[in-house]
Structure formats: structure tokens, C-alpha cells
Amino acid sequence: MDFALTPEHNDFRNQLHSWVEKKLPKHAAREWEAQEHQYPQELWDLMAEQGLHAVGLPEEYGGSGPDVLSQVIIGRELSRTLGGLVWTWGLSSFCARSIAESGSEEVKAELLPRLAAGQTRIAIAVTEPSGGTDLLGAMRTRATKVDGGWRISGQKIWSTAAHVSDYLLLLAKTDPDAERLHHGTTLFLVPNPSAGLSIRQIPKLGMRAVGSCEVFLDDVFVPDRLVVGQPNEGWRGILTSLNNERIIVASLCLGVLDGVLEDAVGYMKVREAFGRPIGQFQALQHYVADMAMWQRQSELAIYHAAWLQQSGQSVGTAATMAKVIASEHATKAADMGIQILGGMGYAQETDMQRYWRDVRLYRIGPITNEMGRNLIAEGLGLPRSF
Numbered sequence: 001m002d003f004a005l006t007p008e009h010n011d012f013r014n015q016l017h018s019w020v021e022k023k024l025p026k027h028a029a030r031e032w033e034a035q036e037h038q039y040p041q042e043l044w045d046l047m048a049e050q051g052l053h054a055v056g057l058p059e060e061y062g063g064s065g066p067d068v069l070s071q072v073i074i075g076r077e078l079s080r081t082l083g084g085l086v087w088t089w090g091l092s093s094f095c096a097r098s099i100a101e102s103g104s105e106e107v108k109a110e111l112l113p114r115l116a117a118g119q120t121r122i123a124i125a126v127t128e129p130s131g132g133t134d135l136l137g138a139m140r141t142r143a144t145k146v147d148g149g150w151r152i153s154g155q156k157i158w159s160t161a162a163h164v165s166d167y168l169l170l171l172a173k174t175d176p177d178a179e180r181l182h183h184g185t186t187l188f189l190v191p192n193p194s195a196g197l198s199i200r201q202i203p204k205l206g207m208r209a210v211g212s213c214e215v216f217l218d219d220v221f222v223p224d225r226l227v228v229g230q231p232n233e234g235w236r237g238i239l240t241s242l243n244n245e246r247i248i249v250a251s252l253c254l255g256v257l258d259g260v261l262e263d264a265v266g267y268m269k270v271r272e273a274f275g276r277p278i279g280q281f282q283a284l285q286h287y288v289a290d291m292a293m294w295q296r297q298s299e300l301a302i303y304h305a306a307w308l309q310q311s312g313q314s315v316g317t318a319a320t321m322a323k324v325i326a327s328e329h330a331t332k333a334a335d336m337g338i339q340i341l342g343g344m345g346y347a348q349e350t351d352m353q354r355y356w357r358d359v360r361l362y363r364i365g366p367i368t369n370e371m372g373r374n375l376i377a378e379g380l381g382l383p384r385s386f
Contacts, residue, residue: 009069016077019050026081026259026351033085033354036208037201039164043088048118052078052089057096061112066100068244068306072251079255080262083351084207084358086252087160094241094248095122095169098187102229102237107189111167123165125156125190125215126238133371134386135171136181136235141217143172143186145231149223150174152188155216158365162213163199165192167226169241170215175232187234189226196220206357245366246319247309250302253326256359257298260330260337261291263351267341278340287336294329301325317379324372327362334359 005013023046032040047053056071057063064070071093079086096115099108099122114120131138141154152172162168168190178184190197196218201211229237265288268279278284305318334356338345345352363369374385 005069009073012070013073013077016073020077020081023050024078024081029082029085030348030351030354033083033209034348037203037211038209039161039211040085040088040209043082043085044118044121047089053092053118054116056093057112057116058100061100061108062116063100063112066097066310068247068310069303071244071248072302072306075248075251076255076258079252080259083256083259083354084361085210086255087207087210090248090252091124091161091165092120092122094245095124095167097244098169098228098238098241099189101240102187104225104227106225107228111189120167121161121165122167122169122189123159123162123213124241125159125162125168125170127156127158127365129155129157129214133368136185139171139173139185141170141172142176143174143188143222145174146221149221150186150188150227152190152217152220152222155214157214158202158212159199159215160207160212161210162192162215163201163211167191168215169228169238170217171234171238174234178232182235184232185234186231187228187237188222189228190217190220190222191226194220194222206354206359206361242366243309243315243319246323247302247305247315249362249366250298250305250319250322250326253323253330253359253362254295254298254302256355257291257295257326257330257333259351260333260355261288261295264288264291264337264340267344271341284340287340291333291336294333298322298326298329317376320367320372320375323362323367324369324376327359327369330359331356331363 032043052074054063055074056066059065078089092115099111111120126135128138128140143150143152170188170190171185174186175184197220198216200214204212268284269277271278301322305315305322308315308318337352338356341352344350378384
């Protein structure tokens with residue numbers, strides 16, 4: 001098997017790496033993150049100028065084509081310096097995939113070119129306060145058919161960047177009598193602002209500048225034309241985005257691992273203790289050797305999942321494996337990076353603490369690693385455990 005990038009992908013990665021070093025350096029990420037609860041509009045605009053929002057979208061709508069590996073390369077290169085600020089790019093990218101796959105021609109023609117150009121933002125609003133990973137079993141948000149559209153009432157949580165998004169890609173129950181949980185849900189594009197829609201930011205440990213939100217819907221009207229896919233088949237419409245999201249989240253973890261390893265090795269070369277560089281200490285050498293092995297393991301799992309999705313094969317288990325593997329390796333690496341830097345690893349003027357705070361979320365979302373393991377085991381023929 002050939003695990004090398006194509007010449008085109010390799011050129012794209014090298015060009016993007018240079019651009020990130022110039023436009024999105026780590027010190028800039030620290031400055032953006034220091035502005036808590038203030039969305040980094042400058043960062044969004046820089047990504048739009050570079051054409052990053054167009055990657056993964058169909059060419060006929062202004063995109064550069066549905067290339068999953070290019071999305072992986074972007075996620076990895078951006079998160080190497082940005083950490084959790086990478087969600088400035090990632091969110092609309094996931095949502096756009098559902099629209100491209102399941103949206104009506106009218107909606108695709110209206111929104112996809114604007115998404116590709118960075119003129120429109122969309123946030124995912126799926127998780128509910130009482131459910132977490134149990135998206136379907138705990139769904140209380142209801143949509144009722146009315147003349148010309150739907151009325152939606154309920155609450156969502158952890159909707160990242162909802163406060164600055166033009167639409168929310170929202171899943172609601174539309175047939176409470178459906179026999180199976182994944183039936184009877186519908187996927188909507190809820191305009192923001194809308195009458196009856198309110199949004200509140202949640203203070204949190206990491207990813208502070210991007211903003212994660214609670215969403216409250218009180219009889220919000222959504223016209224029929226903003227239903228994505230068919231009514232009562234919303235789970236099918238969002239499933240493509242969820243698998244793609246796991247692959248991209250894994251690439252974000254890999255990018256953090258890249259940044260951690262880069263900073264750890266650089267520090268070990270210049271920091272001295274007991275009369276010599278700490279890079280000569282065997283224990284610390286073992287730390288970075290472990291990081292390098294975790295980096296390679298994560299890379300192989302992610303590239304395999306991306307290849308499966310790109311070629312139209314079943315990708316659910318591979319995407320989940322990639323997400324679990326990469327998130328756990330990256331979290332361990334970030335913690336180990338703080339240990340290598342010692343007190344400076346705990347200081348806000350370095351990036352280790354930022355990597356650690358941001359990457360810790362990836363073991364929880366978009367699916368907990370415990371639930372990920374349940375799905376993997378179920379795929380091996382074991383009984384459902386939840």
C-alpha cells in the first residue's frame with residue numbers, strides 16, 4: 001500500500017504550511033485567544049482570502065471539490081498553530097457537507113457559493129442538555145408542521161460559534177411516534193436571528209475565543225425551503241457530516257500533536273539544567289520518542305479513514321477509531337509537553353497550556369471516547385451496550 005501523499009497534496013500541504021507560518025503564527029493565536037468571548041473575525045477573513053472555506057465543496061458551487069484528504073491537511077496544518085481556534089474554519093465546513101449532500105437545489109445554489117467564499121457561517125446545533133452523546137434518545141426539541149413551514153421549540157447546547165453564525169444546522173424531532181430513534185427527525189437551517197431564537201455563550205476551559213453556546217428556541221418559524229433533505233429523514237442527512245467531523249477532529253488532534261512535538265523538541269535543545277541541555281536527558285528523550293510514535297499511529301489511522309470516505313466506502317468505524325486514537329494520543333502528548341517545559345509549560349506566554357486546554361475537549365466531543373469504543377465493539381459483532 002502507498003501511504004505517501006500525491007504530488008498535488010504534498011504541494012498543497014507545503015504551500016499551506018508556509019502560509020500558516022506567515023499569517024497564523026502561534027503568537028497570533030495566543031493574542032486572539034486572549035480576547036475571550038470575542039470572535040476572531042480577522043482569522044475568519046484570512047481563511048476566506050486563502051480560499052480555505054471552499055475546500056470540500058462541489059466545484060459547481062464555487063468549491064474546490066469534495067476532497068477529504070485536503071480537509072485533513074487543512075485541519076492538521078491550522079491546528080498546529082491555532083489549537084482550538086481552528087474551529088473558525090471547521091464548523092461551516094462540516095455543515096456545508098450536509099447541505100451539499102442533502103440540500104435542495106435552491107438551498108445549495110443560494111448558500112454553497114456564499115459558504116465557499118466565506119460570506120456565510122453555519123453552526124451545528126444537535127446536542128441537547130439532557131443527552132450529550134445520546135443525541136437521539138434524549139432529543140426534546142420538537143418541530144411541528146404549520147402552513148408554509150415549521151415551528152420549533154426546544155434547547156440545544158455546545159453549539160460552537162452559534163452566536164456569530166447566519167444559520168444553525170439543527171436536528172429536531174418531527175414524528176414522536178416513529179418506531180426507531182433515527183426515524184422521525186428532520187434537519188433544518190434555522191436563520192439567525194429569528195423571532196423566538198436566543199443564544200448564550202458558555203464560559204469554558206479552552207477554545208475560549210471561538211465561543212460555545214446554548215441555543216433556546218421558543219416557537220421559531222422555519223420555512224419549508226430550509227428543510228435539509230426530506231422531513232423525518234434528518235439523521236440520514238447529518239450522518240455524512242458526523243463521520244466527516246470525526247475524521248477532521250482526528251486531524252485537528254494530529255495538528256496539536258505536531259505543535260506539541262515541535263515545541264517540546266525546540267525547548268529541549270536550548271533549555272539547560274545541571275550544566276547541559278535537557279535534550280540529553282534520557283527520560284525526556286523517551287517522552288518525545290513516544291510523541292513521535294503517537295504522531296505516526298494517528299496519521300495512519302486518519303489517512304485510512306479519509307481514503308475510505310473519499311472512495312465512497314463505509315467509514316463509520318474507521319472514522320471513530322481515528323478520532324479515539326488521535327484524541328487520546330494528543331491529550332497525553334500535551335500533558336507531557338507541559339511536563340517537559342516545567343513551569344514555563346504552565347505559563348500563558350507559551351503554547352503548551354493552550355494545546356492542553358483545547359485538545360482535552362476532543363476526548364469528549366463530538367462523541368465521547370467511551371461511546372466510540374462501544375460503537376467499535378458493536379461493529380465486531382458484540383451486543384449493543386447502550
